Amino acid sequence: MNFQQLRFVREAVRNNLNLTEVAAVLYTSQSGVSKQIKDLEDELGIDLFVRSGKRLTSLTRAGTGAVEIVQRILMETENLRRYASHYSGVDSGRLIIAATHTQARYTLPKVIEAFTTEFPKVKLELHQGTPNQVATMINSGEADIGIASEVLDQSPEIQAFPCFSWSHQVIVPKDHPLLKKAPVSLEDLSHFPLITYNPQFTGRKCVDAAFSSAGLEPDFRLTAMDADVIKTYVKRGLGIGIVAEMALDGIENEGLVVLPTQGPLFGSCTTLVAVRSGVFLPSFAYRFIETFAPKLKLEDLKAA
Structure with missing residues (x-):
């Protein structure tokens, strides 16, 4: 048993059992990966993976537990290297x-x-x-x-x-009609198409919770993974943007402004x-x- 075999097992799990990707990550051949994993299984006397031909399809029950041990061993090995580096005084x-x-x-x-x-x-x-x-x-x-x-x-x-x-801010083009009504409320925003983050990104749950608590159903016309995309479509007039406050950097150069609101509408994240x-x-x-x-x-x- 050696550390390289353990790394092959760990990378196989990380790369969804795709040995071609494992070989690329570890700069070796796919056949070499397969052989090293099989050698380890033979030494341990158990199958770590379920196979279909030469392809790995899943972890065995024994393999699931073994992988946890492999990860701990490799983590502690890396800890030892870092520990030594820490005391060697080399940054x-x-x-x-x-x-x-x-x-x-x-x-x-x-x-x-x-x-x-x-x-x-x-x-x-x-x-x-x-x-x-x-x-x-x-x-x-x-x-x-x-x-x-x-x-x-x-x-x-x-x-x-x-x-x-941090909190979310509302952004609009410089000529947006809601600027004349500012400061605006959640209800005001609910009457316009909105552009904000995908549900799993950047405090979106804070935005959803605010509208839900107010009993409003917002029109999320477009959602995106990042603020740069949101600002692009707000600039094109597709909707009002709701972005993280740190993403306001440079909006004045894009023809956008922050729309004043009646206090922090979306709480804090x-x-x-x-x-x-x-x-x-x-x-x-x-x-x-x-x-x-x-x-x-x-x-x-x-x-x-």
């Missing part, structure tokens, strides 16, 4: 951040700029995804740090910490930063989190 290595588009596009640029200036030898990777995908990347060990406004606090394997609160429980993070990872969320207590993070 180098790799840091993988998983974040939603809104966070990656609007809140992280200045943070990443400051971090890369302070730690030029650290290779930084930024992976984008839905909140669920961000949580999955943290759970599986594909990412070191996750940043999103949903889901991250719902997994027992993840420690999530609130960073800052909270951006979370998350790490996997039990994972040892190098000192530069904590520095990244500290740069992103200065109000967080590092002792709470290190106890995660």
Whole structure:
């Protein structure tokens, strides 16, 4: 048994049992992957995977439990490397951040700029995804740090910490008729087509809850994954936009303005930063989190 065999098993699960993708990720051949997994099964005396010909179709019952052990072994191996690196005094290595588009596009640029200036030898990777995908990347060990406004606090394997609160803002073209009626209410908005985030993105539940509590049925004419797309269609007059306040950057250059409202219509949402429980993070990872969320207590993070 060797670590490479364990990595093959882990990557097979991560890549939906597609050995072609596993081979690409680990820079080897598909036949090599198959052989190493079979050698491991022979040594253990159990089948980890159900097969149809040469294709893996699912995990066996024994395989499901074995994969959890494999993931723990590899996680602790990585912890040991990071632990040694931490005490070697060398600020180098790799840091993988998983974040939603809104966070990656609007809140992280200045943070990443400051971090890369302070730690030029650290290779930084930024992976984008839905909140669920961000949580999955943290759970599986594909990412070191996750940043999103949903889901991250719902997994027992993840420690999530609130960073800052934010609200949604309403945007319209500069000549929109509702500007003459401002400040507007939820009821005013309900009479117009609306453009906002998909249900799984960027605090959409806050928007839905506000209309529901008011007994209103909004006309969500178009939904999208990110604010840049929303702003594009608002500019074309397809509807009123509802976006995260951090996405307001540069709207004046796009012919858009914030529509004044009767107070904060959609309540507040909270951006979370998350790490996997039990994972040892190098000192530069904590520095990244500290740069992103200065109000967080590092002792709470290190106890995660």
